[in-house]
Amino acid sequence: MTVRGIAILGSTGSIGTTALTVLDRHRDRFRVAALTAFSNDALLAAQAARFEPGFVGLVGDAQKCGPGWSAGEGCLIEAATRDDVDIVLNAVVGSAGLGATMAALDSGKRVALANKESLVMAGDLVMEAARLGGGELVPVDSEHSAILQCLAGRPASEVRRLVLTASGGPFRDWDAGRLANATLADALRHPTWRMGRKISVDSATLANKALEVIEAHYLFGVPYDRIEVVVHPQSVVHSFVEFVDGSVLAQMGVPSMELPILYALTHPDRVADSGVPEFDPVALSPLTFEPVRRDAFPCLDLGIQAGRSGRAAPAVFNAANEQAVALFLGGTIRFADIARAVESALAQLGGLPGGTRDDILAADASARRHVQELY
Ligand code: NDP
Ligand code: MG
Numbered sequence: 001m002t003v004r005g006i007a008i009l010g011s012t013g014s015i016g017t018t019a020l021t022v023l024d025r026h027r028d029r030f031r032v033a034a035l036t037a038f039s040n041d042a043l044l045a046a047q048a049a050r051f052e053p054g055f056v057g058l059v060g061d062a063q064k065c066g067p068g069w070s071a072g073e074g075c076l077i078e079a080a081t082r083d084d085v086d087i088v089l090n091a092v093v094g095s096a097g098l099g100a101t102m103a104a105l106d107s108g109k110r111v112a113l114a115n116k117e118s119l120v121m122a123g124d125l126v127m128e129a130a131r132l133g134g135g136e137l138v139p140v141d142s143e144h145s146a147i148l149q150c151l152a153g154r155p156a157s158e159v160r161r162l163v164l165t166a167s168g169g170p171f172r173d174w175d176a177g178r179l180a181n182a183t184l185a186d187a188l189r190h191p192t193w194r195m196g197r198k199i200s201v202d203s204a205t206l207a208n209k210a211l212e213v214i215e216a217h218y219l220f221g222v223p224y225d226r227i228e229v230v231v232h233p234q235s236v237v238h239s240f241v242e243f244v245d246g247s248v249l250a251q252m253g254v255p256s257m258e259l260p261i262l263y264a265l266t267h268p269d270r271v272a273d274s275g276v277p278e279f280d281p282v283a284l285s286p287l288t289f290e291p292v293r294r295d296a297f298p299c300l301d302l303g304i305q306a307g308r309s310g311r312a313a314p315a316v317f318n319a320a321n322e323q324a325v326a327l328f329l330g331g332t333i334r335f336a337d338i339a340r341a342v343e344s345a346l347a348q349l350g351g352l353p354g355g356t357r358d359d360i361l362a363a364d365a366s367a368r369r370h371v372q373e374l375y
Contacts, residue, residue: 005033006265007055007079009100010091011047012037014196015114015140019089019261020047025275030265034079036092041066055079059096076100081107087265089140090115093198094322095315095364101126102357105135112264114140116215117322120307121315122360123218137219138264143212144219145260146238146251148267154243156221163240164212165232166292167192169203172233179296182335184328192235192255201325205338206292210303214314217307224308229300231290253279298339306346312354312363313346319367320345333375341371 006023010016016037023030034055037044041064048056048066057075058065065071070078073096080088080100088104089112090097097115102122104111106129113119119126119137130137139145143164151159170189171179187204188197195203202208213227235255242248253259259276294301299321306317324341327333333341345367352363 003029003031004086004265005082005084006030007034007036007082007085007088007104008032008091009036009076009079009088009097010038010093010115011035012040012043013091013093014194014199015091015257015261016089017043018257019091020051022258022262022265022275023051025273026262026271029271030087033084034082036075036079038092039064054084055082073099077103080104080109085109087112089261089264090118091140093117093196095121095319098122098360102129105129105137106133108134110136110138112138112140112261114261116141116211117318119218120211120214120318121364122354122357123214123314125357125360127218138267139215139219140257140260140264141212141215142255142257142260143239144216145263147216147220147241149251149263150239150241150249151220153268158244159220159222159226159241160244160246161240161242162216162220162222162227163242164209164216164227164229165235165237165239165289166206166209166229167203167235168231168233168290168292169206171204171296172231172293174296176296180334180336184331187328187335191233193257197329198322198325201328201338202321204335205299205321206297207299207303207321207325207338207342209292210300210307211318213304214307224304229292231292232288233290234284234287236284236287254284299342302339302342302346306350309350310354311350312352312359313350315354315360315363316345316349316352316367317342319364320371323368323371327371327375337375341374344374345370 032051032053036057038060057070062071087110091114098118101118237250240250306313320342324338353359
């Protein structure tokens, strides 16, 4: 069996650390070739000591680098394009991941994509890089992993609908009055998943689900009017595909990112001893589904509308959301202000051109500035 070299970008985060747990279990198949973090030097040093990668990069703080480490923004691209790397797991949070996604695809690597923001910002460019560079884009996001598995290679023309499931987040059943006073601690208390702070807030606003609808549109080539969202609080059904003949396939499992991460590395193969606990439908019962409360969570439709508009609108949505979430995490704005900031940025900047990488980066910067200036 060929042992494949993996670069983990964002190895100190929630997805990065889960990936290293998975890789530790599968040392016969994979070798950790590169690790990068932003500023968590202590955890990065411990990971480097255990996995002995050929490259270690700390993007955000040159002062804290260990011996032989690289520093600075170039780390991500250096790690993603090394000769001894076959697969790049991009688990960086936010638009900082775009350069590495593009560079890895340009150099023909498989990208196991957790960093959905890069695909949302620049969907056409990323998909084109995958086509032209000979690389391959495989989703880590559990919903998209589910859809990939259900599709099993069938074309978009056979798909009647993709249905993404959403847990509904911590505010699923909160009324408008309660939502207006939601605190940061409330927003970070996700009912079914343990995740980084930014995606936890995105799950509370449902901006995450909008990012995922756009992600699904690009990955699977299905138009927006055939992608739907349903709330499923137990997070056991990871998503559905309804085919043109009416047959509906779903992929299920306990809510854990271990399997989607492993599958992104081995797709289309499946490995034994995945470490995933046995599926017990009785213990996981009942499974319930309900419509999204779209009025209570305006970020969902704002994002989907941005996806439909095209040009730089998805990049503006993504960047405005990132900036607003950063302000919310920092205690500057309230929960409901996130959607207001995103709406304002889209109204002002949603029509910007998005045809080139420079267009996208300019729109991203303008959207951040716009939100910053609102507060
Ligand atoms: P975390 O915040 O837990 O981790 C983010 C990682 O990225 C850390 O290693 C961090 O380093 C690094 N990082 C942060 N900023 C930068 C930067 N500017 N440049 C380079 N590296 C940076 O996030 P998650 O692991 O939860 O999420 C990562 C990505 O995966 C996101 O795009 C998210 O949407 C997606 N995702 C996550 C899921 C989950 O279950 N967590 C599920 C599906 C998708 P440091 O620790 O040093 O700050
Ligand atoms: Mg997801």
